[in-house]
Amino acid sequence: MPTMTWPQDADTVQLVALARQWVDDLNLTAVRQWKAEQPGRLAIGHLPIYAPRPILEAVGVLPVAVFGGGDQVDIIRGDSYFQSYICHIPRSTIELALGGQYDCLDGMMFPSICDVIRNLSGMWRMLFPERWSCYVDLPQNFDAKVGGKFYVSELRRMARELHERGALELTDQRLRQAIADENRRRAVLQRLDDLRHKEPWKVPASEVYLISRVGGMMFAKDHADFAEAYLAAVQKRPARARDNVRVVMVGSFCEQPPLDLLKTLEKAGCDIVDDDLQLGMRMIDGPIPEDTDDPLAALANAFLFQGVACASRYIANDVKGRQLIEKVRSSGAEGVVFSAASFCDPALLDQPMLETALTNAGIPYTSLKFAENTGQFQVIREQAGAFSDAVKLWGEPTGTGVTTATSC
Numbered sequence: 001m002p003t004m005t006w007p008q009d010a011d012t013v014q015l016v017a018l019a020r021q022w023v024d025d026l027n028l029t030a031v032r033q034w035k036a037e038q039p040g041r042l043a044i045g046h047l048p049i050y051a052p053r054p055i056l057e058a059v060g061v062l063p064v065a066v067f068g069g070g071d072q073v074d075i076i077r078g079d080s081y082f083q084s085y086i087c088h089i090p091r092s093t094i095e096l097a098l099g100g101q102y103d104c105l106d107g108m109m110f111p112s113i114c115d116v117i118r119n120l121s122g123m124w125r126m127l128f129p130e131r132w133s134c135y136v137d138l139p140q141n142f143d144a145k146v147g148g149k150f151y152v153s154e155l156r157r158m159a160r161e162l163h164e165r166g167a168l169e170l171t172d173q174r175l176r177q178a179i180a181d182e183n184r185r186r187a188v189l190q191r192l193d194d195l196r197h198k199e200p201w202k203v204p205a206s207e208v209y210l211i212s213r214v215g216g217m218m219f220a221k222d223h224a225d226f227a228e229a230y231l232a233a234v235q236k237r238p239a240r241a242r243d244n245v246r247v248v249m250v251g252s253f254c255e256q257p258p259l260d261l262l263k264t265l266e267k268a269g270c271d272i273v274d275d276d277l278q279l280g281m282r283m284i285d286g287p288i289p290e291d292t293d294d295p296l297a298a299l300a301n302a303f304l305f306q307g308v309a310c311a312s313r314y315i316a317n318d319v320k321g322r323q324l325i326e327k328v329r330s331s332g333a334e335g336v337v338f339s340a341a342s343f344c345d346p347a348l349l350d351q352p353m354l355e356t357a358l359t360n361a362g363i364p365y366t367s368l369k370f371a372e373n374t375g376q377f378q379v380i381r382e383q384a385g386a387f388s389d390a391v392k393l394w395g396e397p398t399g400t401g402v403t404t405a406t407s408c
């Protein structure tokens with residue numbers, strides 16, 4: 001893995017600082033170091049939300065989750081590639097790519113989550129024709145014999161093309177190991193989320209976010225070790241219980257809000273007990289079968305049958321909003337904060353249907369919008385504070401929807 005080491009007795013402050021250092025490093029220094037240690041190694045970037053990381057790990061490739069430039073990049077060239085009325089992440093992605101920050105990536109995967117990512121994949125091909133580029137057409141048919149078969153053939157194609165570029169050959173044994181590693185990572189993150197639901201004051205969302213996100217540039221087994229170390233450190237940290245309002249944050253699954261936005265919500269009295277910020281890490285609900293003759297089919301079927309609901313996934317026979325309501329109930333949340341990137345079509349088109357489901361279930365909500373480089377949080381703080389007070393102090397009647405919107 002890219003070299004990330006930490007003292008055996010590292011505390012939460014050290015581990016969170018280390019995670020932040022990696023997340024903020026737009027030059028991907030650790031990825032460069034990992035490649036330099038053994039020339040010929042491949043690192044492949046992928047855009048949100050979900051990418052089949054185990055297939056990359058199985059062929060010895062380092063998957064690198066790419067989330068644009070956050071609030072650290074001035075967009076100059078990136079703006080000239082896109083119209084003004086779309087989200088921010090494709091602009092900063094192009095800005096960084098043209099600036100050379102992604103030179104260490106041997107290719108890029110573009111999951112089929114929206115038109116913007118599709119367009120970005122086309123631009124990438126034009127700008128970097130020599131690099132591997134893969135549009136990941138995720139199945140929207142959930143029959144194993146149709147969508148599953150298609151996805152298996154796509155996974156096989158990815159492995160074959162990467163092998164032609166120097167990756168290891170895909171074998172069942174390697175894929176089984178990669179799936180086992182992914183399962184272990186998923187289990188540790190689940191423990192982290194369970195703790196968050198029960199005692200959110202011990203694991204602030206702003207920390208969980210960094211601990212989760214840093215895994216986007218690590219192999220699953222190394223990320224599991226790192227998250228384990230954080231969990232162990234959390235148990236040693238004194239923490240006083242708080243009586244904040246517990247909320248689920250929804251809509252930030254692709255472009256990521258600035259870390260300060262999460263801290264602002266926390267300061268405004270909201271304990272974010274669940275969110276979809278790093279949804280790709282949590283896209284598969286439960287372990288992927290490991291003891292199987294056909295691990296490729298197991299990986300594909302896990303997406304079909306264990307994939308969690310999200311805005312870019314077709315809901316066939318399920319009820320829109322069911323999983324969100326279950327998440328609110330199981331996490332002990334008292335309300336929902338819709339937090340979508342400005343101009344994010346999938347999130348903003350989904351939101352009215354989710355609001356209706358919440359209203360029918362008697363769950364209050366509020367909504368705000370952000371851009372990855374949002375720098376002003378006072379209005380958000382006031383809005384979140386008002387929502388928190390309404391729910392907590394005055395027992396805002398549920399089902400009314402405490403809806404105010406902040407645009408960025």
Ligand code: SF4
Nearest residue numbers: 087114254255344345
């Ligand atoms: S933020 Fe929304 S619209 Fe923009 S690329 Fe991501 S999913 Fe697509």
